[in-house]
Every structure is written in structure tokens, then in C-alpha cells.
Amino acid sequence: MAVKKVNVTINGIEVQVPEDYTVLLAAREAGIDIPTLCYLKDINEVAACRLCVCEAEVNGRPMRNLPTACVLKVEDGMVVRTDTERVRKAVKMNLELLLANHNRECLSCDRNQTCELQKLCHEMGVESTRFEGEMRSLCYDDLSPSIVRDSSKCVLCGRCVSACDKLQNIAVLEFVNRGVNTKVAPGFGYSIRDTDCIYCGQCINMCPVAAIKEKTHIPQVWAAIQDPKKHVVVQTAPAVRAALGEEFGVKMGKAVTGKMVSALKRLGFDKVFDTNFSADLTIMEEGYDFINRVKNNGTLPMITSCSPGWIRYCEEFYPEFIPNLSTCKSPQQMFGAVAKSYYAKKAGIKPKDIVCVSIMPCTAKKAECARPEMQVDGHRDVDYVLTTRELARMIREARIIFDKLPESDPDPILGEGSGAGVIFGATGGVMEAALRTVADVLTGKDLKDIDYKAIRGIENFKQASVKLPIGGKNVEVKVGVVSSIRAAEQVLNQIEEGKLDLHFLEVMACPGGCVHGGGQPHVSAKDRIDQEVRSERAKVLYSEDKRLPHRKSHENEEIKALYEEYFKEPNSPISHKYLHTKYAEHFIYMPDVTDRV
Amino acid sequence: MANECNVKNESCIKPDDPRFKELKAYIDSVRDQQGISIMVLQEAQRLFGYVPLEVQKWISLELWDYSVGELYGITTFYSQFNLTKQGKHKISVCLGTACYVKGAQAIVEALEQYLNIEVGGISEDEMFSLEATRCLGCCSLAPVMMIDDDVYAKLYDTKQIPEILSKYYLESELEDEMESEVGA
Structure with missing residues (x-):
């Protein structure tokens, strides 16, 4: 059976998309890119990074606050704006907040120029941050022969967590602790070397930054x-x-x-x-x-x-x-x-x-x-x-x-x-x-x-x-x-x-x-x-x-x-x-x- | 339950511990339900008093769909779970605003000194574990502490503390005597 289609207007552009689409995917049909960091199609759709926020109206009534486009399902007659000052300000603010807790050694970083956070900041014109946040306790685990974890770069997007769980069903990495102490790590403070990790590296492939990388032999x-x-x-x-x-x-x-x-x-x-x-x-x-x-x-x-x-x-x-x-x-x-x-x-x-x-x-x-x-x-x-x-x-x-x-x-x-x-x-x-x-x-x-x-x-x-x-x-x-x-x-x-x-x-x-x-x-x-x-x-x-x-x-x-x-x-x-x-x-x-x- | 483990903060729960059988029976009774990880961890904590690595490893093999990493994530997210062994009695000192301004910090320090432990620790005889908590909801009695379900109010004078604790030692001795009589 063909999927029902609905009409959505995004930044004034009308598109017809299947009704199971999210606003994020519908916007792509309209030629509009919505910034994302934690989003990984079919693997990690959790609205954690808050970079895909937009303004949306359903039946002429504006939705409360700024919903996240990556999980917001389209509805017939929905009107979405991603180009307003309010949205742009919110995205920039959220980027700045991410940077506040990030080890910004971009020049010497492994992911310089392939880093998704760096790219977004550049595209959105975020050059520095007004905030100097309290840093998480840091962890640099290079004990395994394959994989190095550097928590100072981690943005808690959860993409590695989802990759390990959803692709491999091993779930070595998990969110540990809560609040400002949240980090992504294996259990009980073990090095990845001593856990159930099989070193497949899917977490590395999915990481938007350099929080997980290979142990180099160069x-x-x-x-x-x-x-x-x-x-x-x-x-x-x-x-x-x-x-x-x-x-x-x-x-x-x-x-x-x-x-x-x-x-x-x-x-x-x-x-x-x-x-x-x-x-x-x-x-x-x-x-x-x-x-x-x-x-x-x-x-x-x-x-x-x-x-x-x-x-x-x-x-x-x-x-x-x-x-x-x-x-x-x-x-x-x-x-x-x-x-x-x-x-x-x-x-x-x-x-x-x-x-x-x-x-x-x-x-x-x-x-x-x-x-x-x-x-x-x-x-x-x-x-x-x-x-x-x-x-x-x-x-x-x-x-x-x-x-x-x-x-x-x-x-x-x-x-x-x-x-x-x-x-x-x-x-x-x-x-x-x-x-x-x-x-x-x-x-x-x-x-x-x-x-x-x-x-x-x-x-x-x-x-x-x-x-x-x-x-x-x-x-x-x-x-x-x-x-x-x-x-x-x-x-x-x-x-x-x-x-x-x-x-x-x-x-x-x-x-x-x-x-x-x-x-x-x-x-x-x-x-x-x-x-x-x-x-x-x-x-x-x-x-x-x-x-x-x-x-x-x-x-x-x-x-x-x-x-x-x-x-x-x-x-x-x-x-x-x-x-x-x-x-x-x-x-x-x-x-x-x-x-x- | 007597526990002969002497290493602090290290578990000595053996794989042949009979409590695993009880836990297995519990898991089998809920296995068909969805999202049972928290229930199983709670039951494990009820049985063992805490959920250390050995217990989480055992659960992860038994539930299969939950890795040690996932279980550890759950047990560090919810404050109800203990990863280290708890004393027979749990002392909670309120450090809410009212208790704090009335001198609760002194109670904590007195307990730390008397029991020779730190907040979050367990005394060497495993009788007491010490925790600092948020408001216990009886600010008019500040400063307060709780031992298990008993509230001790208006503890201006920290000299009362040894006396309060001695009650629990006495109870414990009585229990031991009763047990040995029953045994005889």
C-alpha cells in the first residue's frame, strides 16, 4: 500500500512528503538543511543535541517552544520555519553551550576538517563561546590495542552508544552517571580493553568528533x-x-x-x-x-x-x-x-x-x-x-x-x-x-x-x-x-x-x-x-x-x-x-x- | 546475613551464592515482561544489599539483552542503587538548607570521626554506612538524621551520637544471643 502523502510548508516552500517523514527529512526535500549533530538516520534519533530546533505551526497554532526537527513527525498543513532569528539564535546558543565543555584543540585534533561539530560551528558562524563551563572529569583510555577514548572531546550525542547497541547489540558504551557528571563509558570504570568490546570500531565511524578513534601505528x-x-x-x-x-x-x-x-x-x-x-x-x-x-x-x-x-x-x-x-x-x-x-x-x-x-x-x-x-x-x-x-x-x-x-x-x-x-x-x-x-x-x-x-x-x-x-x-x-x-x-x-x-x-x-x-x-x-x-x-x-x-x-x-x-x-x-x-x-x-x- | 568479606568496597559475592538462585527464580517469574532491567536490579539489591560487578555480570548473562555497560548505566543514573556494600544500618544525615544552617555538618563530621569512615563509606564492623541526604521533610526538627526508619531530631549536641549508636550495637548483640539460644 502506498504511504499517504501530506503537504508541509517549510520556509515558504511547499513540499509533499510521506506522512511518516520527520520535519528534518521533509526539509531536505525542500532543499533546506537543518543542522544536526546527534542525529543518525535509523540509528540515533533522540533529539539530544538540540541543534535541529525549528518553529512549527499545526492548524494555524504555533507549537510550544522550539520543537526538534529530527523527531517531529510531519502533519498535513504544517508550517515550519527554520530561518527565523529566533531559531538561528537558539542554534548558535546551543552550539556555544556544546563548545563550553569541549576540548577545543582543533588544530591538533584527529578529526580536524572531518569533525561535524567544527563544521557546524563554521557554517553557523560560531567562532568562540561566551561560556566557560565546568568540565567533566576527564578520561583518556588508550589501554586497548585498537580503540582510544578521549572524553574531553565527547559531546554526549549518544551516536556511539546507539551504534554499539543497535548495530551490534553489544552495548559496551553507555551513558554513565547523571547530570553534569554524565559520561559515555563502559561499566565500572573499566578500560575498553577489559570489557566485552570486540574492537569493530563502528563507534568510531559514528562519532561526530574525536572522542573515539583508533590507536595509531603511524x-x-x-x-x-x-x-x-x-x-x-x-x-x-x-x-x-x-x-x-x-x-x-x-x-x-x-x-x-x-x-x-x-x-x-x-x-x-x-x-x-x-x-x-x-x-x-x-x-x-x-x-x-x-x-x-x-x-x-x-x-x-x-x-x-x-x-x-x-x-x-x-x-x-x-x-x-x-x-x-x-x-x-x-x-x-x-x-x-x-x-x-x-x-x-x-x-x-x-x-x-x-x-x-x-x-x-x-x-x-x-x-x-x-x-x-x-x-x-x-x-x-x-x-x-x-x-x-x-x-x-x-x-x-x-x-x-x-x-x-x-x-x-x-x-x-x-x-x-x-x-x-x-x-x-x-x-x-x-x-x-x-x-x-x-x-x-x-x-x-x-x-x-x-x-x-x-x-x-x-x-x-x-x-x-x-x-x-x-x-x-x-x-x-x-x-x-x-x-x-x-x-x-x-x-x-x-x-x-x-x-x-x-x-x-x-x-x-x-x-x-x-x-x-x-x-x-x-x-x-x-x-x-x-x-x-x-x-x-x-x-x-x-x-x-x-x-x-x-x-x-x-x-x-x-x-x-x-x-x-x-x-x-x-x-x-x-x-x-x-x-x-x-x-x-x-x-x-x-x-x-x-x-x- | 553474615558476610565474611573483609575487603572494603570490594565484593566477595561468589558465583555459588545461594541468593543467585532466588534471583534466578525472580527473573523467571518476570521474564516475559518488557523492560525488566530495573525490577531485576532492585530485586538483586534487596537480596544482596548492593549490586556490585559480580551481580551485574551475572544478571547480564541471565538477561542477555542487557550488557554490563547498560546495567552500570542504570545503576549510576538512579540514586537508589548501591554499587558498594552497605552497613547493617543506614545513617542519613540531612544536609538540606534548614538542617545545614542549624549545624548538620557537625553531625556528619562527628559521625565520620566516631565511625572512622567518610560519607558514602561503611564502618569496619559493617554495622553502619553513612550518607548525606537532601531535605528529609522535617525542617522544624532540624538538624536531623535518620538511622534506617528512625528520625533523630534537634541534634545540636553531637555528644549524643555515641549513645544513639550504642543502641544499635546493643540490639545487635541481643539478636546474636537469641540466635545462639535458638541454635542450642
Whole structure:
């Protein structure tokens, strides 16, 4: 049934909008922008910041005070004004009040020029504040390997609180205390390190200011590049190329693979490789792990292990599913292990002299690379992880004009990736990549119909089934793809209750998969109203997939060479040593933790 | 209920504490209702006297939809919840305007000195916890304090305080004796 439409007049402009619209959305239809700070469409609509106030009349009667446009539903014949002196004064006053309690070190701030508060103040002509408020007690928590919280910048908009609760249903961060002492924090003064936080970084993506940010590794990476004794190799995750351009004014939805590789070479990395390569390697290992489980009655459904946020969540809340997790390391860690063994040998460089840097769309990858077991023979698989945002910062710092960069290709040996590898960055990509290889291996054919469209798209849960010959029988292999922890939790519960029967499940912690990871370029709340970030970026990966000569992991020439020369075959003893790992239940809010913040 | 925990402000509630069973029974009786977090926290506080980390962790696993962070947010928003252990008797000294000008601050100081605690703390023998409150609504009796539900009025002379408190010690001793007699 079509939604009923109503007529609204905003600043003298008449618009017809669906009756479930808010004044804020109706104003956009009329070409009018209403300032907002706490508003995040569908996620945080709480009228907390009071910047979207307006004057409104219903049936010729003015509404009391100034209602907030973000939650005010339109009514037929409603007359709204956002351009009066009264409204402008109120907005400015509210901005000044926000500034009164804000750490205004804009010049050195992480979010300088991407800060939504700064932008609003600039647009509204608020240059300083008349008020010097009592400051909240401050908290700077940088104990975790991934996420830093700085309460001096917090504006209490609640966007991180909503992101953690509504997208992930974890709710680490919450409003604590009341009145002037209100702050956003985990429980009992614990550092985020010791809580149920999975480091997905969705809170960072949603924060309008710099109250939450990633823990940076930029200085360490510069130092490694400068050190002549170190051979610094870099890998870039598939999702990075789908979003890096946004940092340099490229429209969302455009691949910048070639320019990204050139930029990395200019930054001084000795070798620029590609995580697509190790994504293909993951498929080889995971695909065979899966086939073995089905053939030998192993634990099913097998669940993917590429997303470190998901792994941490599983270890915290669903340890009973640990036997279901693929023992494969994630592509990032596999890459590091291969770089410091196979590559080191081929290039004649001692593993200890190699520094492995990865560029990831992810903040949880920083914690993953720090996991104690992620090393082989005393060499850490990956030394430093930078987010897409941090890479952009380094490129700017090096004064590289991104736009004018030539296109180049990654270096050989660990640089080739198939189309299957590149789609890892979108939800459903790992499953599609795995099916491409598993189906070929089991049927012994080179299948041409390899676009598994049923598991593409941004829905949080997708299912499909494929008939495959396993152990002499035709088995209907049922697969599932889930993204966001909130959705994953529901799927796991259904599996536990026996309501859902699957052979293979892909889980990505972030909604939409890695393209929407916590390390990706910031997209303002305003831009999120008009575009679907997850599908725009995913499109880039699927078009890259089409472009590549090889679209199946097992056809990747460099992967073939790696197995011939080094690992022999998937799941061999040597591949287990380098490419597989183990998991253990993880405990949170432990009472013996003494360094609280 | 006797509690052998000696560490101040640190909980020693063990996972096998029988009170968790009672709390579980309560949760099961309200589980179908919406927005039960506050009710469950209140019941937990009734059982344990306070809602420390161990109890909130237990509740968050039991209710599943509520994280420790969310429960902590609730318990720090509403002043009715205690995160630290409370004494057997709760002393509330009124610091409303009338009591304050009549010298309530001296009562607080006297209690702090006598019990060797600070406002918000609990005495070493766990008999008393001390709180400063807003107006108790009996300004004509200022300055006042309450111990549990008893009001003590016109406390101009802080020397009365040891005498008042001794009553509670005496009661407690009597109770212990009765208990041991019943036991024998």
C-alpha cells in the first residue's frame, strides 16, 4: 500500500512528503538543511543535541517552544520555519553551550576538517563561546590495542552508544552517571580493553568528533620505513581500495587500486603486496577444511574466521561455537606468516629484518595482530596495522598529490589476487569465493556460472544452497552469510535451537562487511542520509572482480606456485604450522583488573 | 546475613551464592515482561544489599539483552542503587538548607570521626554506612538524621551520637544471643 502523502510548508516552500517523514527529512526535500549533530538516520534519533530546533505551526497554532526537527513527525498543513532569528539564535546558543565543555584543540585534533561539530560551528558562524563551563572529569583510555577514548572531546550525542547497541547489540558504551557528571563509558570504570568490546570500531565511524578513534601505528611505521636495516612490506585489504579515494575527494563508489599502490611505493615501502593474495590462500585452506569436515563428519556448520571482531565476540559470548570456527588464520595473518617464511626465503632476507605492515578497513585487526599466538618461530606475523584513514593521513603527510598519481600494480610473488580474493571485502564475498573453489574441486570441472547473486547485497542475513558431489553422494550444501553482530547473534541462537540447519556460515562483525569497517573513511551523518555506504563501496569490489583475469582463488598463479614450492597442499602439516591458529574462551570484566580508567 | 568479606568496597559475592538462585527464580517469574532491567536490579539489591560487578555480570548473562555497560548505566543514573556494600544500618544525615544552617555538618563530621569512615563509606564492623541526604521533610526538627526508619531530631549536641549508636550495637548483640539460644 502506498504511504499517504501530506503537504508541509517549510520556509515558504511547499513540499509533499510521506506522512511518516520527520520535519528534518521533509526539509531536505525542500532543499533546506537543518543542522544536526546527534542525529543518525535509523540509528540515533533522540533529539539530544538540540541543534535541529525549528518553529512549527499545526492548524494555524504555533507549537510550544522550539520543537526538534529530527523527531517531529510531519502533519498535513504544517508550517515550519527554520530561518527565523529566533531559531538561528537558539542554534548558535546551543552550539556555544556544546563548545563550553569541549576540548577545543582543533588544530591538533584527529578529526580536524572531518569533525561535524567544527563544521557546524563554521557554517553557523560560531567562532568562540561566551561560556566557560565546568568540565567533566576527564578520561583518556588508550589501554586497548585498537580503540582510544578521549572524553574531553565527547559531546554526549549518544551516536556511539546507539551504534554499539543497535548495530551490534553489544552495548559496551553507555551513558554513565547523571547530570553534569554524565559520561559515555563502559561499566565500572573499566578500560575498553577489559570489557566485552570486540574492537569493530563502528563507534568510531559514528562519532561526530574525536572522542573515539583508533590507536595509531603511524609513528612506528614511519620509523620502520626510515630504518635502512629493515625490509618493510605492506599488504592492503580488499576493502581499502573501495574507500581510500573518499579521503581525497573521489566520489564514493570508485576504485583507486592503482593509485593506492603507487602511493604506497612513494611512501617508501620496500614491497607493496596485496591481501587479495592471502585471501585466495585463505580460500584454499578454508575450502579444504570445509570439504574435510563434510567428508569426515566434522563439526558443522563451519564458520569463517576472517573477521577478528567476530572471533572475539565468539570467544566472549559463544565459546560453544569455537569448534565450529575454521582454524584458518585471517588473510591478514596468513599474509604475514607467508611474508616472513616463503617470501623471506625467496628474497634472501632474514625474517627478523622484515617488517610486515597491513592497511586494513578495520580496527579489530590491530588487536588481532597483537594476539600472542599470532607468530611463527618467534616472528610476529604482522607488526603494524594501519586503518584506511591512517594511510590517508600518511599520504597527506608525505605531500603526495593523490589525484596525480599514476596507476601501478602490486609487486610479484605475493601481489596477485583473484576476483574471489577482492570480494572478501563485502558481506557474502568470502562465501562466494569459497563456493567458487569448493564447487570446482568437488565437481572436477571449471564451472562458468560463478556469480552467486543470492548471497550478495546488504541484507544482514542471506542463505543459499548448492548441490555438490561429496563422498560419492550429491549433497545439498546449505550456506549462510551474516553481517553485524546483532544479526549473527540471532543466527547462532537459531542454530543452537535447531531451527536453522547450515553447513557453512560466513560471519562478518561489521554491517555490510569490511567495506563498512571501523577503519574506513568517515562519512558524515548527513551524507549517510542520502547514500547507502555499504552497497556503494561493495559495488567497487564486484566490478574489480569482473575486471580480473582470474576469478577463482585456485587459479591464482602465485598461489599455485606457493603450494608447489612451499606448502605442498592445503591443510598440509607445514600449512598448519604457518596458516592455522586456535581460539579460547575470553573472559570480560574480570575483578582482578586493577588499571581502570 | 553474615558476610565474611573483609575487603572494603570490594565484593566477595561468589558465583555459588545461594541468593543467585532466588534471583534466578525472580527473573523467571518476570521474564516475559518488557523492560525488566530495573525490577531485576532492585530485586538483586534487596537480596544482596548492593549490586556490585559480580551481580551485574551475572544478571547480564541471565538477561542477555542487557550488557554490563547498560546495567552500570542504570545503576549510576538512579540514586537508589548501591554499587558498594552497605552497613547493617543506614545513617542519613540531612544536609538540606534548614538542617545545614542549624549545624548538620557537625553531625556528619562527628559521625565520620566516631565511625572512622567518610560519607558514602561503611564502618569496619559493617554495622553502619553513612550518607548525606537532601531535605528529609522535617525542617522544624532540624538538624536531623535518620538511622534506617528512625528520625533523630534537634541534634545540636553531637555528644549524643555515641549513645544513639550504642543502641544499635546493643540490639545487635541481643539478636546474636537469641540466635545462639535458638541454635542450642
